[in-house]
Amino acid sequence: MARYIFWRLADSIPTVLLVLTLVFIAMRILPGDPAIAALGDNALPDQIAVFREKMGLNVPLWRQYLNFLHGVVTLDLGRSLISNTPVVNLLAHHLPYTIELTIAATLIGVTAGIPMGVLAATHRNRPADSAVRLYSLVGYAIPDFYLGALLLIVFSLNLGWFPINGGGDDFPSRMYHIVLPALTLAFLKSAFMGKLARTSLLEVFGKDYVRTARAKGAREGRVIYRHALRNAMLPLTTGLGMSLLATLSGSVAVELVFNRPGIGTLLISGISERDYAVIQGGVIVFALFVVVVNLMIDLLYIVVDPRIRVQ
Amino acid sequence: MTTASIDTFEPVSPAPSRLEIFRQVILARPATLFAAIVILIFVLIALLAPWLAPYNPLAQSFLKINKPPSAANWLGTDQFGRDVLSRMIYGSRNSLILGLLSPALAAVVGTTLGVVAGYFGGIVDRVISRIVDLLISFPELLLAIIIAAALGGGFWNIVVVISAAFVPGFARVARAQTMAVRQEPYVEAAVAVGVSTPVIILRHIIPNIAAPIVVLMTLWTASAIRLEASLSFLGIGTQPPNPSWGNIIRDGLNNLFGSPWPVIGAGFAITCVVLAFNVFGDAVRDILDPETAQ
Amino acid sequence: MTAPLLRIENLSVEFGPRANPIRVVDDVSFEIEAGGSVGVVGESGSGKSMTSLSILRLVPEPPGRISGGRILFDGADLLALPRNQMPDIRGRDVAMIFQEPMSSLNPVMTIGDQIGEAILLHQDLNSAQRRKRVLELLRLVGIPDPAGRIDAYPHQFSGGMRQRVMIAMAVACNPRLLIADEPTTALDVTIQAQVLALLKDVRQRLGTAILLISHDLGIIADSCERVVVMYAGRVVEEGDVRSIFRNPAHPYTRALLKSIPRLDDERDRLYQIPGSVPLAGSVTQGCAFRARCPLRVETCAVDRPPLFAFGPSHKAACWVTAEAAQARSAAEASP
Numbered sequence: 001m002a003r004y005i006f007w008r009l010a011d012s013i014p015t016v017l018l019v020l021t022l023v024f025i026a027m028r029i030l031p032g033d034p035a036i037a038a039l040g041d042n043a044l045p046d047q048i049a050v051f052r053e054k055m056g057l058n059v060p061l062w063r064q065y066l067n068f069l070h071g072v073v074t075l076d077l078g079r080s081l082i083s084n085t086p087v088v089n090l091l092a093h094h095l096p097y098t099i100e101l102t103i104a105a106t107l108i109g110v111t112a113g114i115p116m117g118v119l120a121a122t123h124r125n126r127p128a129d130s131a132v133r134l135y136s137l138v139g140y141a142i143p144d145f146y147l148g149a150l151l152l153i154v155f156s157l158n159l160g161w162f163p164i165n166g167g168g169d170d171f172p173s174r175m176y177h178i179v180l181p182a183l184t185l186a187f188l189k190s191a192f193m194g195k196l197a198r199t200s201l202l203e204v205f206g207k208d209y210v211r212t213a214r215a216k217g218a219r220e221g222r223v224i225y226r227h228a229l230r231n232a233m234l235p236l237t238t239g240l241g242m243s244l245l246a247t248l249s250g251s252v253a254v255e256l257v258f259n260r261p262g263i264g265t266l267l268i269s270g271i272s273e274r275d276y277a278v279i280q281g282g283v284i285v286f287a288l289f290v291v292v293v294n295l296m297i298d299l300l301y302i303v304v305d306p307r308i309r310v311q
Numbered sequence: 312m313t314t315a316s317i318d319t320f321e322p323v324s325p326a327p328s329r330l331e332i333f334r335q336v337i338l339a340r341p342a343t344l345f346a347a348i349v350i351l352i353f354v355l356i357a358l359l360a361p362w363l364a365p366y367n368p369l370a371q372s373f374l375k376i377n378k379p380p381s382a383a384n385w386l387g388t389d390q391f392g393r394d395v396l397s398r399m400i401y402g403s404r405n406s407l408i409l410g411l412l413s414p415a416l417a418a419v420v421g422t423t424l425g426v427v428a429g430y431f432g433g434i435v436d437r438v439i440s441r442i443v444d445l446l447i448s449f450p451e452l453l454l455a456i457i458i459a460a461a462l463g464g465g466f467w468n469i470v471v472v473i474s475a476a477f478v479p480g481f482a483r484v485a486r487a488q489t490m491a492v493r494q495e496p497y498v499e500a501a502v503a504v505g506v507s508t509p510v511i512i513l514r515h516i517i518p519n520i521a522a523p524i525v526v527l528m529t530l531w532t533a534s535a536i537r538l539e540a541s542l543s544f545l546g547i548g549t550q551p552p553n554p555s556w557g558n559i560i561r562d563g564l565n566n567l568f569g570s571p572w573p574v575i576g577a578g579f580a581i582t583c584v585v586l587a588f589n590v591f592g593d594a595v596r597d598i599l600d601p602e603t604a605q
Numbered sequence: 606m607t608a609p610l611l612r613i614e615n616l617s618v619e620f621g622p623r624a625n626p627i628r629v630v631d632d633v634s635f636e637i638e639a640g641g642s643v644g645v646v647g648e649s650g651s652g653k654s655m656t657s658l659s660i661l662r663l664v665p666e667p668p669g670r671i672s673g674g675r676i677l678f679d680g681a682d683l684l685a686l687p688r689n690q691m692p693d694i695r696g697r698d699v700a701m702i703f704q705e706p707m708s709s710l711n712p713v714m715t716i717g718d719q720i721g722e723a724i725l726l727h728q729d730l731n732s733a734q735r736r737k738r739v740l741e742l743l744r745l746v747g748i749p750d751p752a753g754r755i756d757a758y759p760h761q762f763s764g765g766m767r768q769r770v771m772i773a774m775a776v777a778c779n780p781r782l783l784i785a786d787e788p789t790t791a792l793d794v795t796i797q798a799q800v801l802a803l804l805k806d807v808r809q810r811l812g813t814a815i816l817l818i819s820h821d822l823g824i825i826a827d828s829c830e831r832v833v834v835m836y837a838g839r840v841v842e843e844g845d846v847r848s849i850f851r852n853p854a855h856p857y858t859r860a861l862l863k864s865i866p867r868l869d870d871e872r873d874r875l876y877q878i879p880g881s882v883p884l885a886g887s888v889t890q891g892c893a894f895r896a897r898c899p900l901r902v903e904t905c906a907v908d909r910p911p912l913f914a915f916g917p918s919h920k921a922a923c924w925v926t927a928e929a930a931q932a933r934s935a936a937e938a939s940p
Contacts, residue, residue, distance in 0.1 A: 141586035146578030217696035
């Protein structure tokens with residue numbers, strides 16, 4: 001097990017390097033000249049020269065790459081072109097809002113979704129099952145930003161139960177602001193986890209060891225929760241990773257709907273203001289999120305799958 | 312005796328014709344039939360937009376700003392007095408074209424990468440697989456946002472962005488399928504008798520990996536439509552004033568106090584189309600690729 | 606005469622739609638004495654596994670269902686019990702082990718927990734006592750180093766060892782009947798012999814009656830006192846091992862005996878029964894074996910043969926051999 005953890009951790013180093021390299025390629029090479037991208041087609045030559053100097057674009061590409069990596073390691077991602085604030089400070093300010101939204105949505109979505117999947121699987125082809133399947137069909141189709149907008153229209157605009165926008169400052173206010181965005185993302189997540197739990201459980205129900213559990217006298221509740229669900233946790237863990245990342249990317253649009261000051265809002269406003277340094281910083285944060293979540297899921301496998309834990 | 316032996320060469324169960332597959336997919340299940348009808352209606356709306364739309368989708372009118380639905384404007388008007396229904400009808404063109412074009416383009420690029428990796432193996436495979444494995448762990452939306460951040464808007468840029476988000480998925484499936492087909496006796500036989508590699512790939516590999524690729528294309532049409540809507544909503548997809556369902560919602564959200572109808576209408580359209588393509592895609596998968604269907 | 610431990614009466618199991626069911630077990634009856642051992646033999650599709658699953662009411666429903674008959678355990682009809690009382694019977698009075706030791710154990714639980722669960726469900730022991738009992742059981746079934754293996758997971762065991770674990774789990778509560786459904790089919794030949802020896806040993810030490818299901822008449826001859834031969838969902842012959850092997854009365858049993866390979870065999874090829882088992886439920890009239898039967902006469906296509914007595918405890922369902930036996934005993938009676 002220790003070896004598995006060691007190798008998994010060691011393996012994430014080249015992954016991080018590869019991610020950063022791809023980000024570098026995307027930011028420096030794909031769009032052509034970032035100076036023109038940032039300043040627009042009508043920029044004057046000396047404006048461009050100043051910009052290139054400031055952004056360190058005058059040195060050879062390999063130097064830029066090393067400077068870029070050095071910047072990431074030393075947490076120096078440059079300054080915003082608009083506000084002149086260090087990008088790291090901006091990220092640090094926005095990050096908590098995105099993280100708390102992701103965590104809240106995941107907690108609600110998983111605790112609602114898995115019982116729904118259990119209900120559907122144990123009542124296969126009966127009304128409860130049909131209801132859950134319809135629910136996940138809609139959850140798979142409805143865009144998160146649309147659902148968020150609908151909740152906003154109904155509960156904030158018309159009923160006035162929740163704030164219309166913002167992220168809140170002190171803890172109670174933040175929890176108050178997070179309700180609708182979290183419910184929006186949780187709805188999609190519960191649809192996903194519910195469907196996945198249903199399919200995984202139905203597959204596990206057909207396994208021989210479930211019959212063994214019944215043969216030794218286990219009652220249905222025990223068969224479902226002690227035997228079937230514990231085995232279904234394996235595909236569900238993979239699904240949890242996928243849905244965590246989906247929630248993270250969905251948070252971009254949902255933050256925009258509710259005007260929350262998260263990383264998504266920062267990245268999108270960076271894009272619309274052509275704030276090159278902010279875009280780069282936001283992209284790095286999201287890319288590292290992906291690597292970290294995948295690492296967490298692989299480590300979670302150690303807990304749920306003894307075949308990895310015990311060799 | 313000779314006739315009898317010819318008979319034995321008849322395949323036991325002839326491959327179902329296209330018509331037969333169509334009948335199985337569309338007509339066997341009411342939900343699928345319904346989904347197909349919804350898709351057909353939206354395709355017709357997109358095709359006939361100039362004739363169906365009651366107004367010019369870009370025509371502004373200060374006399375009727377933020378009107379609620381009425382007989383003249385079924386879904387009301389937006390903050391520039393533009394007819395919401397007409398904008399939605401024209402917006403369907405962006406959604407459907409991008410939804411159908413991007414997976415097709417992604418399939419071509421991704422399948423090429425996957426076949427090359429799976430067929431040749433070695434260092435080529437290692438490099439492609441490593442990058443694909445990494446990119447596939449990114450949600451499509453996140454990948455699209457990152458690429459869009461670098462590329463900027465514009466129709467062809469969006470096509471590239473959405474396609475790029477799906478390329479890793481196609482590449483992974485194509486690679487796995489190619490590696491399986493490569494082991495088949497008929498491919499090994501073709502290699503042994505000296506058939507050239509491009510011919511083997513085109514004649515033996517591609518036809519045999521086509522089914523799962525087509526299944527993914529249908530399944531990801533819905534995702535592509537959603538992705539286009541999301542990007543346009545975020546302001547990095549279809550650019551205003553050119554209407555798309557995503558940017559209608561974006562505009563509408565800034566004007567919620569004026570009129571909620573653009574948001575409600577456009578979002579409903581996206582949900583319907585995505586739902587229909589999801590149901591339809593599941594049916595296609597059940598027919599073409601029964602092994603992966605539960 | 607004492608009542609048997611288990612008595613199956615006219616059991617029928619059906620699959621598929623109620624309107625047009627497929628009958629996979631058809632009017633099956635037999636019994637097992639306390640501490641006795643009965644083998645059920647038949648090809649795949651003969652209904653032997655469904656018969657054994659019916660006893661614990663583990664027939665997968667839907668699509669299957671027990672459509673008729675009685676299963677008397679200790680005089681009480683298990684099929685008449687409310688569904689929620691079955692878990693009390695399972696594992697405590699009647700235990701079962703299955704064909705696939707690889708997939709029959711839960712991969713995410715330690716074997717100690719799985720055996721312990723069988724005890725927990727039926728006996729009032731604290732966890733220390735349970736653990737002690739599990740160690741005892743592991744020793745009983747011949748797992749080397751029980752203390753070191755109790756916290757291991759199934760994937761750390763070989764197939765034969767997993768089947769021993771299954772047996773330990775099954776006998777954990779000293780059941781009075783142990784059903785073993787093809788317990789050795791998935792194992793290597795040498796391991797097969799060990800597992801069969803273990804089952805015999807368990808039976809002798811604990812006095813557990815054993816119902817052994819197998820497609821292999823040789824295995825049953827080796828470990829059982831009585832044999833039930835099933836074909837296409839029906840019992841075609843039943844008797845004690847000795848008389849079935851000496852005087853097989855049904856043509857199917859004779860064919861099965863001919864197809865057992867033997868060391869003193871001079872033949873180059875093994876005997877193969879011509880044809881194949883009819884699809885379940887496809888024979889609605891006459892004898893199901895008639896298409897493959899060398900002795901068939903016209904009656905076989907029309908009337909279904911009942912079980913005729915061929916001796917004090919030997920019955921078989923064949924028109925032709927029954928008539929011959931009758932003629933023989935008539936001839937002996939009047940010299």
